Amino acid sequence: MNNLTINCQLSTVNSNQRIALMSCCAPCSAGAIKELAAGGRDFIVLFYNPNIFPRAEYDRRLDEQIKLCEKLGVKFAFTNYDHEKWLAAVKGHEQAPEHGSRCELCFRMRLAYGAKWAKQNGYDKITSVFGVSAHKDNNQVLRAANDAAKNEYVNIDFPYAPEPDSYRQKYCGCEFSETYR
Numbered sequence: 810m811n812n813l814t815i816n817c818q819l820s821t822v823n824s825n826q827r828i829a830l831m832s833c834c835a836p837c838s839a840g841a842i843k844e845l846a847a848g849g850r851d852f853i854v855l856f857y858n859p860n861i862f863p864r865a866e867y868d869r870r871l872d873e874q875i876k877l878c879e880k881l882g883v884k885f886a887f888t889n890y891d892h893e894k895w896l897a898a899v900k901g902h903e904q905a906p907e908h909g910s911r912c913e914l915c916f917r918m919r920l921a922y923g924a925k926w927a928k929q930n931g932y933d934k935i936t937s938v939f940g941v942s943a944h945k946d947n948n949q950v951l952r953a954a955n956d957a958a959k960n961e962y963v964n965i966d967f968p969y970a971p972e973p974d975s976y977r978q979k980y981c982g983c984e985f986s987e988t989y990r
């Protein structure tokens with residue numbers, strides 16, 4: 810692994826940099842949003858999760874994310890739901906166990922999109938909460954970031970601190986995450 814993937818505290822990230830925080834769901838992002846807001850950072854929450862299935866679950870997680878951002882008074886952006894594109898990105902790896910090659914491709918796809926989105930929308934860096942949950946492997950997220958967004962990604966050590974009333978899903982997101990563990 811090369812130079813990118815060193816865990817860091819928010820205080821070590823240049824305060825002039827505008828940050829796009831990639832979020833997979835409200836519970837995982839609450840701690841990060843509060844930390845960025847408390848640090849007076851210029852940031853936006855970006856919800857790009859074409860991996861989530863079915864559509865009703867995607868809508869529910871997006872609604873929760875919007876509700877949280879509105880409650881905390883922070884900017885957010887989201888994109889069209891394109892699950893077909895995600896399926897194409899993980900093709901051939903559907904049956905890999907969680908934390909395996911399917912997840913690596915999934916992270917890569919989303920982070921590559923986030924880096925491109927940030928550039929197009931005036932943000933200097935991206936970060937994410939993809940590895941915040943105890944169920945995820947942050948080293949895998951970092952490997953994917955190294956491949957997909959090497960110069961844009963900053964790895965900030967965010968806490969997992971969900972709001973007590975937020976909806977917490979029981980599986981990671983895709984249709985394969987329940988079956989191939």
Ligand code: SF4
Pocket residue numbers: 860861907908911912913915916981982983984985986
């Ligand atoms: S289990 Fe989660 S991280 Fe892995 S491929 Fe499915 S949605 Fe992506």
